[in-house]
Amino acid sequence: MDGIADLRDRYLNEIGGAADEATLENVRLAALGKKGEVSLLMRSLGKMSPEERKTAGPALNALKNTLNDAITEAKDRLAAAALDARLATEWADVTLGARPSRQGSVHPISQVTEEVTTIFADLGFSVAEGPQIETDFYNFDALNISPEHPARQEMDTFYMARAEGSNAAPNVLRTHTSPVQIRHLEAHGTPCRVIAPGRVYRSDYDQTHTPMFHQIEGLAIDRDINMANLKWVLEEFFSAFFGTSVKTRFRSSYFPFTEPSAEVDIQCEWVDGQVRVGQGDDWLEVLGSGMVHPKVLKAAGVDPNEWQGFAFGMGIDRIAMLKYGIPDLRAFFDSDLRWLRHYGFGALDVPTLRGGV
Structure with a gap:
């Protein structure tokens, strides 16, 4: 072709x-x-x-x-x-650093819990834990809280539902971490030196109270422990926690589970609406304490004629507010990312002892 x-x-x-x-x-x-x-x-x-x-x-x-x-x-x-x-x-410079990624932060409550645990560990205290849903016995009876006590009213305590027809005392969302002390003594006996941090629940809500908050209980049981030991431990703790020498003042009070009982104040002063711990002539109440009541020791299977000790309890949220200048307790639980970025801590921030404990 x-x-x-x-x-x-x-x-x-x-x-x-x-x-x-x-x-x-x-x-x-x-x-x-x-x-x-x-x-x-x-x-x-x-x-x-x-x-x-x-x-x-x-x-x-x-x-x-x-x-x-x-x-x-x-x-x-x-x-x-x-x-x-x-x-x-469309080339890429592989020598450039990676784009910065947004990082989360450690919640102030988690940070302060670690700080408190670290300080008390240096003082010889170990950590004890217990359930958040407690029996009426461990939350009230074993702690010498009488049936007519206001804490046992529904206006203050969250009660769990009971099975239909049941006459047993209802379980409760624990109102304090003191039941952990009873459980620890039953399981491990004496002597003991423990702290019990954890969530607790009470029917209250305002600028300084929330239905769920965090508390830490301390317990030391031995043959010759007294109130002077309690005062030393607390002053050493507060001095380490706030990074300055802190004096305490004990005021006589009443708690069903301790006798004698004392409210504990720490030295402070107020400057421009802010509290400064460890200086000045004012006092701020921070916790309740006392010598463990003999009835509480008996309920835990401990002979009060041979053993004695002290106990104390304070709010983790409250001392976090004092140390880091946080004005409203409710903000701890609002999940506001702006608040968390401002008050949060880096993941690698390690709690350190201060004040020469």
């Missing part, structure tokens, strides 16, 4: 001159598409004599293969050129 060589040269020139894949596709359709020139010539083979097909058939097949190979090569060339163009404009 005449003109095959010219057809090949023309399409090879168009393939070689295609500047993009869209132009190349148009050339392919013009040559090899269903209605392309080469395709139409291939269909005309049926009308030729056998002698003509012997010559035209191989020539058209060779043309078709040549154009297909050229198109494939052109596609690879255009794809490589497009990739080079993208790399020239």
